[in-house]
Amino acid sequence: MKNSVLHVTDVHKSFGGLQALSDVDLNVEEGTTHAIIGPNGAGKSTLLNVCVGRLKPDHGHVVFNGEVLDEHTPDEINQLGVSRVFQTPEIFPDLTLLENVLIPAFASRDGSFSLRPFSKLRKETEIRDRAEQALADVGLAALKDREAAALSRGDKRRLELAMCLIQQPKLLLLDEPTAGMSRHDTNRTVDLLKTIKARGMTKVIIEHDMHVVFSLADKISVLAQGKIIASGTPDEIKGNPKVQEAYLGGAH
Amino acid sequence: MKQIVSREPFALLAFAVVILTMPLWLTPLGANYPDLLQKFAIFAIFAMGFNILFGLTGYLSFGHAAFLGVGSYAAVWSFKLFTMNVLPAIAFGMAFSGLFALLIGYVSLRRSGIYFSILTLAFAQMCYNLAYSVLTPITNGETGLQLTLQDPRIIDRIFVEPGPGLPETNLFGIDMSGYPGFYFCAVVLIICFFITRRIFKSPFGLTLRGIKSNQGRMGYTGYSTRPYTLAAFVISGMFAGLAGSLLAVTDPLAGAERLQWTASGEVVLMTILGGVGTLIGPMLGAWIIKYFENIFSSFNKSTLSEIFSFLPENLQAFAVDISSLFVGEGWHLTLGLLFMLVVIFLPGGVMEGWRRLVKRFSGGGGGSPESAPVPQAAE
Numbered sequence: 001m002k003n004s005v006l007h008v009t010d011v012h013k014s015f016g017g018l019q020a021l022s023d024v025d026l027n028v029e030e031g032t033t034h035a036i037i038g039p040n041g042a043g044k045s046t047l048l049n050v051c052v053g054r055l056k057p058d059h060g061h062v063v064f065n066g067e068v069l070d071e072h073t074p075d076e077i078n079q080l081g082v083s084r085v086f087q088t089p090e091i092f093p094d095l096t097l098l099e100n101v102l103i104p105a106f107a108s109r110d111g112s113f114s115l116r117p118f119s120k121l122r123k124e125t126e127i128r129d130r131a132e133q134a135l136a137d138v139g140l141a142a143l144k145d146r147e148a149a150a151l152s153r154g155d156k157r158r159l160e161l162a163m164c165l166i167q168q169p170k171l172l173l174l175d176e177p178t179a180g181m182s183r184h185d186t187n188r189t190v191d192l193l194k195t196i197k198a199r200g201m202t203k204v205i206i207e208h209d210m211h212v213v214f215s216l217a218d219k220i221s222v223l224a225q226g227k228i229i230a231s232g233t234p235d236e237i238k239g240n241p242k243v244q245e246a247y248l249g250g251a252h
Numbered sequence: 253m254k255q256i257v258s259r260e261p262f263a264l265l266a267f268a269v270v271i272l273t274m275p276l277w278l279t280p281l282g283a284n285y286p287d288l289l290q291k292f293a294i295f296a297i298f299a300m301g302f303n304i305l306f307g308l309t310g311y312l313s314f315g316h317a318a319f320l321g322v323g324s325y326a327a328v329w330s331f332k333l334f335t336m337n338v339l340p341a342i343a344f345g346m347a348f349s350g351l352f353a354l355l356i357g358y359v360s361l362r363r364s365g366i367y368f369s370i371l372t373l374a375f376a377q378m379c380y381n382l383a384y385s386v387l388t389p390i391t392n393g394e395t396g397l398q399l400t401l402q403d404p405r406i407i408d409r410i411f412v413e414p415g416p417g418l419p420e421t422n423l424f425g426i427d428m429s430g431y432p433g434f435y436f437c438a439v440v441l442i443i444c445f446f447i448t449r450r451i452f453k454s455p456f457g458l459t460l461r462g463i464k465s466n467q468g469r470m471g472y473t474g475y476s477t478r479p480y481t482l483a484a485f486v487i488s489g490m491f492a493g494l495a496g497s498l499l500a501v502t503d504p505l506a507g508a509e510r511l512q513w514t515a516s517g518e519v520v521l522m523t524i525l526g527g528v529g530t531l532i533g534p535m536l537g538a539w540i541i542k543y544f545e546n547i548f549s550s551f552n553k554s555t556l557s558e559i560f561s562f563l564p565e566n567l568q569a570f571a572v573d574i575s576s577l578f579v580g581e582g583w584h585l586t587l588g589l590l591f592m593l594v595v596i597f598l599p600g601g602v603m604e605g606w607r608r609l610v611k612r613f614s615g616g617g618g619g620s621p622e623s624a625p626v627p628q629a630a631e
Contacts, residue, residue, distance in 0.1 A: 078474035092465035
């Protein structure tokens with residue numbers, strides 16, 4: 001049994017009368033890829049929002065490596081080693097691709113505030129090389145001087161992935177990383193995510209594309225109407241009648 | 253990785269040459285008198301500093317005149333209490349405005365967008381009103397803070413016998429009025445340009461631009477943004493304080509009108525007119541506004557009649573009547589029209605116009621159409 005790095009225990013979150021998450025428990029083991037699937041509006045993104053500090057749970061806790069995440073601000077959570085790719089790409093639209101990747105590369109990893117008003121970007125060759133490599137990893141090296149706003153949605157997603165990967169996070173949260181991508185780009189992203197898995201990075205992935213889910217996930221949890229209705233290996237989930245009813249229903 | 257030759261010395265040298273030869277190349281424009289040249293240099297510093305906050309972080313402060321005023325008062329007090337040497341005056345001006353910026357920034361930066369603007373405006377108007385009321389012992393109210401014969405000037409008294417009249421501000425014996433005053437301000441401007449350029453090209457500058465572009469993302473990327481915005485606010489406040497103390501250096505009196513919101517608005521206009529977020533745009537904007545203020549406001553009916561003297565008499569009277577609306581007291585109208593034209597047709601200010609020209613004349617737009625303007629293009 002591997003160590004579990006992310007514990008979500010008994011998390012509740014409601015918006016007004018809508019119960020978005022109720023009694024959610026989740027354990028993510030170190031080095032694994034844990035997929036969360038479920039129909040639209042099931043609370044998948046809300047669950048990730050609770051993990052990165054965008055939302056506070058009404059009840060319950062999210063614990064990562066012994067740290068209670070819901071007591072921290074988003075920047076502190078990132079400092080603990082959690083990076084996230086958002087459903088709608090959160091990038092720096094006015095900056096070039098290279099600058100987009102340089103910003104996370106410069107974020108000091110000890111949480112301290114470093115001003116560095118007089119060091120020169122041009123001279124930071126080591127960090128620049130790393131940034132260019134990160135762009136090359138996602139296949140965007142040729143566009144590094146292009147403004148990020150001009151990218152297609154799929155490319156923005158890959159850029160955001162590069163921005164997360166350059167930080168070498170311990171836990172990577174991916175909210176539909178292949179939505180809006182062509183089949184070819186999807187396959188490339190899947191290959192990239194497999195490479196990262198080889199490096200031992202823990203990942204939580206939300207995805208609608210079952211091809212992506214079943215080629216990446218070690219474990220799958222199914223969320224429906226704010227509740228985890230099943231958890232298990234891909235094969236167990238495929239054979240679970242409750243899941244088929246709630247989510248895969250039409251496909252079988 | 254390819255090694256790029258640093259362009260810094262060249263950029264700096266070119267800038268220094270342009271600034272120091274201003275008296276020469278401004279002669280044809282009729283703007284080569286020291287008073288105006290000093291203003292060109294001083295307000296360029298003010299606008300450049302303002303741009304570090306507004307241009308890089310996107311936080312629009314409507315209260316920067318407060319720091320200008322504080323810088324002026326601190327400088328004049330240094331002249332009154334210690335010495336007529338300008339260096340301590342500048343140091344005091346920057347230190348006090350920096351302190352004010354730290355306090356005002358600490359509170360105002362809790363909000364962003366329009367709320368931040370309103371908070372800074374409120375603080376500046378508060379300073380303005382205090383200067384007229386409670387703080388009259390420090391600011392001398394409506395009269396303004398001036399030098400008097402009774403000033404202690406303790407450091408000067410140790411070295412020299414006080415002369416009969418009011419002393420002049422000086423830099424180790426060189427009088428700071430007229431052209432020497434301009435050259436002093438020009439050197440300070442060149443130093444400020446160097447600092448600003450360095451900030452633009454540093455990781456700090458990149459962080460600030462990231463905050464402007466997507467502040468939320470900065471949080472999820474591990475940055476606590478407040479210390480960075482506060483640092484930008486304080487630096488920009490100190491630039492304003494420096495400009496304020498230079499105003500006192502060239503003319504040693506400080507009045508509360510320097511703190512008023514119109515002065516804060518003026519620096520916003522300068523920055524937008526020249527090009528927000530560009531390195532030299534705000535300076536160009538400052539020059540344009542100060543030029544209009546001094547040249548157009550000095551026109552009167554008789555100069556206009558002279559200009560239109562080639563017209564028949566009736567037409568001449570008509571032309572003078574119409575155009576006199578736009579000069580003299582009415583120069584604000586000209587400025588307003590110019591500002592509207594720029595904002596509507598060149599939202600990126602003068603610098604965007606410049607880039608478009610360059611593109612047109614470099615082979616019909618050699619670059620790809622998507623190569624949108626980058627902030628550092630201003631070199």
